[in-house]
Amino acid sequence: TLSLLALEKIEGKGHVEVSWTFGSDRKRITYIPIWVVRYGDYQSAHYIRTSYLAPFCQAPGRVCSSESWLNGRGNSMGPELNAPNAIRGSCPDGSGGTYLVDESIEKIVVRSGGLEDEASDNLTEGQEATIEITVYAYGSGTSDTADIWHSTDPNNSGTWTWVESIVPPNGGLVTLKSTITIAHGAPVQAVRVNYRYQGDRSTCSGGDYDEVDDLVFTVKASDSIDQGGIPPTDAEQLSAFPYDTAVPTYSPTVPFPTFTPSSSDPTWGPTLLPSTEEPTFAPSIQPSSAPTFSLDTSVEIPVDEIVPGVAVYVSNLGAPTCFAVASTCDSGTLLEGRGITGPSDLPESNHPNSIDGCTDGNRGKYKKQGSVDRVRIGAVDGREFREGSTVFIEAYVYARKTLPYTVDFYHAPDATDPKWTLIDEKSAVTTNGFKKLTVVHEIKGGALQAIRVNLRDEDRMEGSTCTLGKRNDVDDLVFAVSE
DSSP states (O other), rough: OOEEEEEOOOSSEEEEEEEEEEOOOOOEEEEEEEEEEEEEOOEEEOOOTTTTTEEEOOOOEEEEETTTTTOBBBTTOOOOTTTTTTTTGGSOOOOOTTTSOOOOEEEEEEEETTSSSSOOOOTTTTEEEEEEEEEEEOTTSSEEEEEEEEOOOOOOOTTOEEEEEESSSSSSEEEEEEEEEOOOOOEEEEEEEEEEEEEESOOOOOOOTTTEEEEEOOBSSSSSSSSSSSSGGGGGSSOSOOOOOOOOOOOOOOOOOOOOOOOTTTTTEOOOOOOOOOOOOOOOOOOOOOOOOOOOTTTTOOOOBBBTOOOOOEEEEEEEEEOOOOOOEEEETTTTTTTTTTTOOOOTTTTOSSSSSOOOOOOOTTTTTTTEEEEEEETTTSOBTTTOOOEEEEEEEBBBSOOOOOOEEEEESSSHHHHHHHEEEEEESSSSEEEEEEEEOOOOOOEEEEEEEESSSSOOOOSSSOOOTTTTTTEEEEEOOOO
16 A cells, blocks of 8 residues: 655645555655645634624634625615624714715625735734725725724724725725734734725724724734744744844743644645655754854854844854754844834944845835845754754845835855855735745755845846845844754
8 A cells, every 4th residue: 555644744844755555564665845734714703792893703713704794884885784893883984875886895804824825824923914805996996095904902992003005996896905914912903994985094084985894803822833834932032023122032942743644633734736856854853952052263152142043143244143053043123124224213233234245225214115124044844953954034024015126035055154045036025015025945054054135126136146226135144053
């Protein structure tokens, strides 16, 4: 018989063993690389009269949908069930017009992942989520606007943060999309759509043809396997993107979870994708009982600041560095900004944060033009970085869609003498500015290696690993590898 045995049950890259079994003998034939995708539940919102007085998903899911609760506008158009469907009746709907001729909000969905992603894992704090709003636009749609808001405290109906305002591209039924980053420390959050005919941005415009609808949803805490497929370590206690300035602390690494494949497990579904890679298998290597250090002797080691997985700036190298061998390395807040522009009108700390003198562009302002604000890497198998480890690389960037920003990912096997190899490039363009980009790479080289993230709004310079530009940003992250 032929059998498939999953060797790794992780979010990200894994392997499947193909073996031949005859009686009590089993012979391994090969290993097939696969991508494992974890799927959460689909949650339909319910209206609970003793709660928020708006559609509410009481459990985390990969999708939270208002379903048909919001069809119509107020008591005169539809009529809309349980109007106005604004938290605790905090904003009335307009009563003017005719249903499916004039303005109405028909549906709100919040799902995990970015605009171009499939909803997979449950909505999780610190991760990107997409808001999908179905509206009926009057006429050509150009007179209507959807103001999108996000709240981390639905119990306080006044705490709304503006996300984006979108004008429908045409009349009739239209689905509008935007993204948010789900905040940490708020298990229940909400989105609001203020759909208005003309007028100014508002959480409650109150016009005759205007409508407000809220959707309340529950999120999962981030103290479980994240998109990289590794348990939370000290690096996970760092800042929640976009920009938390909390001082990182170190806690012991949570053991990597194991599993027994089961057809009754509804949480996981392996997705086999075509691969041009040569199937390989790395034998298990258990983490050492204590961090090890293998460094070039010319580099000064700030021993008092070494925390596994947490980068510190090292002037000799010129970039944030993780000296202790670990399963993650996170720049935290060290890279926020670009060149002379950064948070609170201060420059990026220790800019340009490159190990070979590549410089940043200084034109524009922070959060107006692009910047690389955080870089994080992690071992896909959750074990310490070692020769041949497959790692995921995350770049947290800010890049408005008004500029054609692209991110180039590079790897240098020796951070003390960097010779960069291009890993991949990804578009950084997004609606609300914030975006997390992820690539996967196998690391080979010395004891101190580096990753480069180069954000650019123009073509890559031919033959260069440092594309310069007035609004470009380059940031490196150095990390230790067990030999």
